[in-house]
Amino acid sequence: xxxxxxxxxxxxxxxxxxxxxxxxxxxxxxxxxxxxxxxxxxxxxxxxxxxxxxxxxxxxxxxxxxxxxxxxxxxxxxxxxxxxxxxxxxxxxxxxxxxxxxxxxxxxxxxxxxxxxxxxxxxxxxxxxxxxxxxxxxxxxxxxxxxxxxxxxxxxxxxxxxxxxxxxxxxxxxxxxxxxxxxxxxxxxxxxxxxxxxxxxxxxxxxxxxxxxxxxxxxxxxxxxxxxxxxxxxxxxxxxxxxxxxxxxxxx
Amino acid sequence: xxxxxxxxxxxxxxxxxxxxxxxxxxxxxxxxxxxxxxxxxxxxxxxxxxxxxxxxxxxxxxxxxxxxxxxxxxxxxxxxxxxxxxxxxxxxxxxxxxxxxxxxxxxxxxxxxxxxxxxxxxxxxxxxxxxxxxxxxxxxxxxxxxxxxxxxxxxxxxxxxxxxxxxxxxxxxxxxxxxxxxxxxxxxxxxxxxxxxxxxxxxxxxxxxxxxxxxxxxxx
Numbered sequence: 001x002x003x004x005x006x007x008x009x010x011x012x013x014x015x016x017x018x019x020x021x022x023x024x025x026x027x028x029x030x031x032x033x034x035x036x037x038x039x040x041x042x043x044x045x046x047x048x049x050x051x052x053x054x055x056x057x058x059x060x061x062x063x064x065x066x067x068x069x070x071x072x073x074x075x076x077x078x079x080x081x082x083x084x085x086x087x088x089x090x091x092x093x094x095x096x097x098x099x100x101x102x103x104x105x106x107x108x109x110x111x112x113x114x115x116x117x118x119x120x121x122x123x124x125x126x127x128x129x130x131x132x133x134x135x136x137x138x139x140x141x142x143x144x145x146x147x148x149x150x151x152x153x154x155x156x157x158x159x160x161x162x163x164x165x166x167x168x169x170x171x172x173x174x175x176x177x178x179x180x181x182x183x184x185x186x187x188x189x190x191x192x193x194x195x196x197x198x199x200x201x202x203x204x205x206x207x208x209x210x211x212x213x214x215x216x217x218x219x220x221x222x223x224x225x226x227x228x229x230x231x232x233x234x235x236x237x238x239x240x241x242x243x244x245x246x247x248x249x250x251x252x
Numbered sequence: 253x254x255x256x257x258x259x260x261x262x263x264x265x266x267x268x269x270x271x272x273x274x275x276x277x278x279x280x281x282x283x284x285x286x287x288x289x290x291x292x293x294x295x296x297x298x299x300x301x302x303x304x305x306x307x308x309x310x311x312x313x314x315x316x317x318x319x320x321x322x323x324x325x326x327x328x329x330x331x332x333x334x335x336x337x338x339x340x341x342x343x344x345x346x347x348x349x350x351x352x353x354x355x356x357x358x359x360x361x362x363x364x365x366x367x368x369x370x371x372x373x374x375x376x377x378x379x380x381x382x383x384x385x386x387x388x389x390x391x392x393x394x395x396x397x398x399x400x401x402x403x404x405x406x407x408x409x410x411x412x413x414x415x416x417x418x419x420x421x422x423x424x425x426x427x428x429x430x431x432x433x434x435x436x437x438x439x440x441x442x443x444x445x446x447x448x449x450x451x452x453x454x455x456x457x458x459x460x461x462x463x464x465x466x467x468x469x470x471x472x
Contacts, residue, residue, distance in 0.1 A: 055264060156339060162303055162323055163340035166332045167353035168404050170324030174356065182356060185342040192386045193338060 010049065012121035013129040014228035014235075018045060019114045021239040026110035029246065032099055035106035041238070042110045051116045066183075067108045075101030115150075123148040129222050137216055145201070153190065160189045253279040253330075253408055253439060254300050258309030261299050269295045271464045272309055279408055279439035284450040287460035294335070294412055296460065297443040301410045302326040331406035335413040337393035338386065346388075346396060347372065347381045350403050357404075367403050375399040375429065391422035398429065408439045415446045427452055 022042050029035060046053045080096030118126065123144040130140035164185065165171060171179055254277040261270040269292050277283050277300060285293045298304040299311060302318035303326075311318045313329050321329075334340050343349045350371050354364040372378045375395045380388065385396055394414065401409070411430075415423050430453060434440065444450050450457060451471070459467035 052265070159334065159336075159339045160342075163332075163334055164342060164353075165323035166301075166303070166327040167401065168324060168327035168406075169353055169356045170322060170328075172322060172324065178356070185352070188342050188344065189339055192341075196338070196386075 009121070010231060011129060011222055011224050011228040012118070012126045013133060013222070013224065014231040015049065015117055015121060016126075016129070017232045018235040019117050021235040022114040023111050025239060025242050026107045026114075029242070030100070030103045030107070032102045032106060034242065034246070035103055035110065038242075039106050039110050039113075042113045046113050046117055049117050049120055051113075051120045053113055053116065057112075067105055070108070071101035071105040073101075074104050118147050119151065121147075125222060128218060128220065131216070131218070132222060138211070141205075141210075149197070153194070156193055157186065157190055160186050253277050253314065254441075255312045256300060256306075256309065257312070259299060259306040259311045260308045261295055261304055262307050269463050270299060273465055275300075275458075275465070275468075277439075277441055281455045282434055282440045282442065282453050283456045283458060284454035285441065285443045285458050285460060286445065286447070286450050286454075288445060291460040292463035293443045293445070293460055295463075297410055297412055297441065300441065301330060301332050303332070327404070327406075329406070330408040330410060331401035331404060333398055333401060333409065333411045333414060335416055337390070337397040340397050340400070341385045341393065344384055345381070346377055346383050346385055349385055349396060350400050353400065353404060371399040371403045374432075375402075376425075390417050391419075391425065394418065394422070394426065395429070398426075402433065406438070408441075409433065410441045410443070412443045413445070414442065415444065415449050423449065 022038065022045065025038055026035065026042075029038070043053055075093050075097040078094070078097035078100040081094045081099070083091035083094050084098060085091070085093040126144040126147060127137070127140045130143060131137050164182070169182070171182065174182060254275075256273050256275040258272045258274060259270070260268060260272040262268045273296070285297055287293050295304065299306060302311060302313055302321055303323070305311075305319050313321065313326060318326070341349060343352055347368055350368045351364050354367060355361075359367075372381055375398065377392070377396060377399060380392065380396075385393065388396065398414075414426060414430075418426060427449070430440070434453070440453070442450060442453060454471055456470050457467070458465050
């Protein structure tokens, strides 16, 4: 016998449709004039679904400069359009370059903020929702584990960066090349941590009988209600509307 | 060494973890922050070490407000040993790990190599110099992390739960290394709930309960 899940929150599946829609649009389009309203829509969705947008950005503040640097690099190395900044007759920043840089920053922003929406759901519910959509349980479990461990990985990355600086390494004063190489050192503890955790978790889930039987039954089930369908319809309309607007004949 | 002036801390969106505290930690002391799990020891330790910035009041390290100090500059004033050694190991070899910060700080290579040998010897890591650090035992990783801090010759150490997951023998080894450091004039702030370890090393004990210092006394 199954018991329906009594909820006060949106079903994780409706959130997933919204997140997939927003992040797909962010990947497909690379014009600031589309990405900017999309970023605004993403923030509004995140606020409505009570995902801490500002909190997420504050927690990622140490990585934000990396995204900013990616935007600047794109601005400088992409040629085309009118020159905006010139040095000795050589165009350093062009309109096309600037547009590409801004697009990169907006795109990463949309993906991060929309991904944050999924962290407002219980990982167990995400697995259950995907399983009810006939996604193989193993895949659903992996997705949920990834969502569950993202905040932990961010915390580890911050601790690691702190630990390195507390050895008296003044990152802000290192030459750019050394600084980039130094950031590479942070990957070692991160990867080692992920591998160790994966090993422990695989042992732990197998000890609890993971995949012991070919078919799983579930005590609790998720039920999509009117609000969920409405959210999914809005998300699908948003995505299809953006595609139609973009691919229709004539200027955008 | 460290002064807290009405310093308090709350994590964003949460209640106050550390109540306003006025405190002076002296470099000549081995001060212990002692209390049960969840009493705010680690948060207060990070606040005093300048890793966290106070939400009200001020913390000074050697007279400088921690809000104005970057982590790199704090690291030149004190060493901080995290509870989890895996998060403070960066390279694929033990000897490279010891040399890393020295090289990044621009210390001449001859001096770096000399100091690495000294640390390998002092922390009994010679036989592991080529080893992959993540393959070491917990006690060895702890020694490596401590050696990688001590190679910078900090005048003061903050140790967060240094005895976690160490057996009696490893704990005794760590005690001996810390005693050696204090004899060399290194001051310490030890964050711990291990009463016997604290009793062995501390000259002053600060007892914490629910984010407040409820007792402050000298033991020697």
